[in-house]
Amino acid sequence: MSEQHTDRPSSPAADSAPWWAGTGPVGGIVLILLGVGVAAVLFRTGHAAPDAYLNLYGAAKVVAVGLVVAGTGLLAERRRRRETCDAARPDEKQ
Helix, strand or coil: CCCCCCCCCCCCCCCCCCCCCCCHHHHHHHHHHHHHHHHHHHHHHCCCCCCHHHHHHHHHHHHHHHHHHHHHHHHHHHHHHHHHHHHHCCCCCC
16 A cells, blocks of 8 residues: 655644633633623523523523633632742742
């Protein structure tokens, strides 16, 4: 068998990260507000639709993802600041 060589670059691999992974703390807060807003609209209009509870469940999932994204982003920022402060401070012998 012969090997086939092409001049075309290989296509990049698909990104395995979720869609919300790069949003950061601001994106997390936006997701929280969006989920709370949808839940408020569902409560305001009542549960007349047969799938209203499923929509409310979806809004709760959006809020949960927002909380995780915002919390993770804030913790990462805090860790980054602490490492920067520790690197700038001279070593102290105790």
